[in-house]
Amino acid sequence: MPDILEINHVCKRFSQNGSIVEALRDINLNVEEGNFVSIIGVSGCGKSTLLRIIGGLETDYEGSVTFDGMPVTAPSRKKGFVFQDHRLLPWLTIEDNIRFSLPEEQEDRESIIRESIRMVGLEGFESAYPKQISGGMSQRVSIARALSNDPKILLLDEPFGSLDAITKINLQDELLNIWKRESITMILVTHDIDEAIYLGNSVVVMTPRPGTIKRVENIDLGEPKKRTGPIFSRYREIIYREFFTEANSPFIYNL
Ligand SMILES: Nc1ncnc2c1ncn2[C@@H]1O[C@H](COP(=O)(O)OP(=O)(O)O)[C@@H](O)[C@H]1O
Numbered sequence: 122m123p124d125i126l127e128i129n130h131v132c133k134r135f136s137q138n139g140s141i142v143e144a145l146r147d148i149n150l151n152v153e154e155g156n157f158v159s160i161i162g163v164s165g166c167g168k169s170t171l172l173r174i175i176g177g178l179e180t181d182y183e184g185s186v187t188f189d190g191m192p193v194t195a196p197s198r199k200k201g202f203v204f205q206d207h208r209l210l211p212w213l214t215i216e217d218n219i220r221f222s223l224p225e226e227q228e229d230r231e232s233i234i235r236e237s238i239r240m241v242g243l244e245g246f247e248s249a250y251p252k253q254i255s256g257g258m259s260q261r262v263s264i265a266r267a268l269s270n271d272p273k274i275l276l277l278d279e280p281f282g283s284l285d286a287i288t289k290i291n292l293q294d295e296l297l298n299i300w301k302r303e304s305i306t307m308i309l310v311t312h313d314i315d316e317a318i319y320l321g322n323s324v325v326v327m328t329p330r331p332g333t334i335k336r337v338e339n340i341d342l343g344e345p346k347k348r349t350g351p352i353f354s355r356y357r358e359i360i361y362r363e364f365f366t367e368a369n370s371p372f373i374y375n376l
């Protein structure tokens with residue numbers, strides 16, 4: 122498959138209270154179409170900034186980002202976003218939240234809405250309001266809303282970060298099923314090592330201050346993927362080592 126995303130020498134600085142924060146330094150990453158890439162790093166290492174640059178939400182940076190052969194200059198419907206908070210409009214039903222994200226002139230609008238609700242298993246909840254459904258269900262709606270625009274890439278910023286462990290496992294499996302069925306390229310930002318390994322076919326490890334790419338590990342868990350066992354443990358050890366080696370972490374003593 123060709124590369125759908127090319128990130129070349131991306132640097133990003135913010136000014137914060139008169140001083141400069143170097144959020145990203147010389148990020149280079151190519152993503153093949155249809156891949157599932159997990160980006161992992163500690164809080165503040167620049168994961169969200171990188172995702173916002175890829176998505177066209179942040180345009181003031183050095184370097185270049187090319188998506189589907191074109192420089193990224195703005196958000197577009199072909200790039201779906203899912204954030205940690207679901208960002209649903211509280212005064213609209215589930216169905217209307219999805220409808221709202223689609224252009225009025227969209228062909229087959231109603232069947233697209235029905236299909237995207239079906240894809241995330243929310244049939245029967247079309248007329249519920251966000252406050253009437255759980256956090257996990259709200260994230261499903263947020264995924265459905267992104268999918269309804271038929272994106273070529275889905276950018277997920279810690280989408281399961283605030284969910285309980287069991288709900289999170291269920292949603293991870295559903296996301297994996299959607300990825301297999303729809304073959305949408307996925308970029309998932311997370312600080313959860315197990316999640317990064319289980320979902321990604323490659324895991325990108327970032328370092329903080331400045332945010333750089335420290336390692337890219339290709340993952341092959343076989344089929345069906347398992348969350349336990351020797352293969353998973355080996356990857357976990359590789360990724361753990363990236364975080365808990367050298368004098369870069371006080372947590373090393375707690376392992
Ligand atoms: N809009 C902003 N203005 C100033 N500094 C920012 C802004 N957004 C992010 N930063 C800084 O850039 C760094 C990376 O932030 P972020 O991308 O949110 O990290 P992560 O998502 O990995 O937690 C942090 O030091 C953060 O304080």
Ligand SMILES: [Mg+2]
Pocket residue numbers: 168169170278
């Ligand atoms: Mg973030």
